[in-house]
Amino acid sequence: xxxxxxxxxxxxxxxxxxxxxxxxxxxxxxxxxxxxxxxxxxxxxxxxxxxxxxxxxxxxxxxxxxxxxxxxxxxxxxxxxxxxxxxxxxxxxxxxxxxxxxxxxxxxxxxxxxxxxxxxxxxxxxxxxxxxxxxxxxxxxxxxxxxxxxxxxxxxxxxxxxxxxxxxxxxxxxxxxxxxxxxxxxxxxxxxxxxxxxxxxxxxxxxxxxxxxxxxxxxxxxxxxxxxxxxxxxxxxxxxxxxxxxxxxxxxxxxxxxxxxxxxxxxxxxxxxxxxxxxxxxxxxxxxxxxxxxxxxxxxxxxxxxxxxxxxxxxxxxxxxxxxxxxxxxxxxxxxxxxxxxxxxxxxxxxx
Amino acid sequence: xxxxxxxxxxxxxxxxxxxxxxxxxxxxxxxxxxxxxxxxxxxxxxxxxxxxxxxxxxxxxxxxxxxxxxxxxxxxxxxxxxxxxxxxxxxxxxxxxxxxxxxxxxxxxxxxxxxxxxxxxxxxxxxxxxxxxxxxxxxxxxxxxxxx
Numbered sequence: 001x002x003x004x005x006x007x008x009x010x011x012x013x014x015x016x017x018x019x020x021x022x023x024x025x026x027x028x029x030x031x032x033x034x035x036x037x038x039x040x041x042x043x044x045x046x047x048x049x050x051x052x053x054x055x056x057x058x059x060x061x062x063x064x065x066x067x068x069x070x071x072x073x074x075x076x077x078x079x080x081x082x083x084x085x086x087x088x089x090x091x092x093x094x095x096x097x098x099x100x101x102x103x104x105x106x107x108x109x110x111x112x113x114x115x116x117x118x119x120x121x122x123x124x125x126x127x128x129x130x131x132x133x134x135x136x137x138x139x140x141x142x143x144x145x146x147x148x149x150x151x152x153x154x155x156x157x158x159x160x161x162x163x164x165x166x167x168x169x170x171x172x173x174x175x176x177x178x179x180x181x182x183x184x185x186x187x188x189x190x191x192x193x194x195x196x197x198x199x200x201x202x203x204x205x206x207x208x209x210x211x212x213x214x215x216x217x218x219x220x221x222x223x224x225x226x227x228x229x230x231x232x233x234x235x236x237x238x239x240x241x242x243x244x245x246x247x248x249x250x251x252x253x254x255x256x257x258x259x260x261x262x263x264x265x266x267x268x269x270x271x272x273x274x275x276x277x278x279x280x281x282x283x284x285x286x287x288x289x290x291x292x293x294x295x296x297x298x299x300x301x302x303x304x305x306x307x308x309x310x311x312x313x314x315x316x317x318x319x320x321x322x323x324x325x326x327x328x329x330x331x332x333x334x335x336x337x338x339x340x341x342x343x344x345x346x347x348x349x350x351x352x
Numbered sequence: 353x354x355x356x357x358x359x360x361x362x363x364x365x366x367x368x369x370x371x372x373x374x375x376x377x378x379x380x381x382x383x384x385x386x387x388x389x390x391x392x393x394x395x396x397x398x399x400x401x402x403x404x405x406x407x408x409x410x411x412x413x414x415x416x417x418x419x420x421x422x423x424x425x426x427x428x429x430x431x432x433x434x435x436x437x438x439x440x441x442x443x444x445x446x447x448x449x450x451x452x453x454x455x456x457x458x459x460x461x462x463x464x465x466x467x468x469x470x471x472x473x474x475x476x477x478x479x480x481x482x483x484x485x486x487x488x489x490x491x492x493x494x495x496x497x498x499x500x
Binding site for chain 2: 117123131133136137144146147148151194195197198239242243245
């Protein structure tokens with residue numbers, strides 16, 4: 001089977017409000033960055049392009065098509081889109097390359113969440129008969145999950161605060177982070193409840209931004225002559241939309257995806273986990289079987305800035321960057337979608 | 353440019369079709385209209401409320417309906433101190449996972465409570481029916497705490 005190499009990645013700074021900057025204007029700078037990293041001119045120089053975004057954020061059907069303006073689609077290109085985080089666009093692109101239909105692929109994800117009320121917007125993606133009419137928001141659902149963890153003694157509020165503290169401190173070294181600071185668990189615990197049992201710091205911020213990546217065959221990477229890392233495993237699994245039928249204190253789908261991707265086949269130096277809420281990072285680390293030897297979310301993770309539809313792609317990109325810099329040999333990237341970690345994708349990235 | 357020259361066109365986002373909710377979801381919603389709550393038996397025997405059309409583990413089509421109580425127990429809850437405009441209550445309230453008597457699987461709905469300290473896991477609650485029930489999940493106008 002063809003080996004897949006990551007050759008380029010770039011993420012914009014996560015900002016609370018991109019103002020007048022539209023989606024195309026958010027995408028173009030990250031594209032030109034990844035073009036530069038491999039020394040190509042534009043999307044004509046790759047065989048396939050796949051993007052990830054969510055029309056609900058713009059509030060219009062087929063809004064994602066406007067994003068294609070950032071590519072310049074004349075002359076025609078082979079292009080696809082997932083109404084999912086762009087980590088799933090990586091998955092589609094890998095299939096495209098493995099099938100022999102492309103040797104290289106450009107992937108981008110973008111989200112301008114600030115104009116709407118994101119937790120309420122996302123409520124409309126839930127079960128249309130039983131949940132969406134109640135307008136139950138994402139933060140409230142995560143709070144129900146956290147309560148179950150606390151009640152069953154599977155974590156403490158301090159455990160959650162420690163996740164936040166580590167995120168804020170790690171984010172001090174991440175120039176793209178929206179929230180960073182030398183904050184202790186005590187500082188977090190001193191804050192009042194926001195949506196009990198969650199404090200505001202337990203929840204990821206609402207962010208605007210984009211990220212992009214280029215993957216290709218190893219032969220193509222060598223031809224481009226750039227440093228690369230290998231994607232040696234990728235798998236994704238989904239759980240039922242019925243929250244009552246899931247064990248919300250575990251992530252069964254992450255566990256299965258990790259098995260499929262071969263996470264346990266080697267040591268994990270670094271893990272970037274898409275955990276929009278502090279308690280979810282703990283659920284994920286357990287489901288992935290991570291131990292003390294793994295540096296979890298050295299970027300600060302999405303508690304430091306959450307680019308809807310791009311954060312999952314960025315997790316893969318963060319691991320890639322740490323591997324090509326020599327900081328890590330092998331890492332795991334995780335992406336999620338849906339309420340309370342419903343759908344999870346796990347990628348293993350290794351030194352070439 | 354004088355205002356009269358600006359072209360205007362009213363736009364109302366709407367759906368020009370109706371959709372049947374089908375024999376399972378429809379049965380549940382029709383039950384709500386009659387102030388009754390119905391669940392369905394899953395492949396493993398558990399009673400699921402609201403009912404699902406297919407079993408998430410076995411993919412078996414489900415069809416055995418089971419009447420359940422409009423009273424039950426809070427399994428998990430979250431306190432909304434600052435309700436959002438779209439939320440079902442303008443007063444502070446709790447979202448909850450509620451396991452109705454006769455059901456095995458909790459459902460997500462909301463609970464009326466004056467104060468956060470009034471609710472806990474294990475609290476007993478009862479559905480409060482809307483003044484007019486029409487066959488929507490919102491026919492349950494929240495759950496009320498049952499005196500302990």
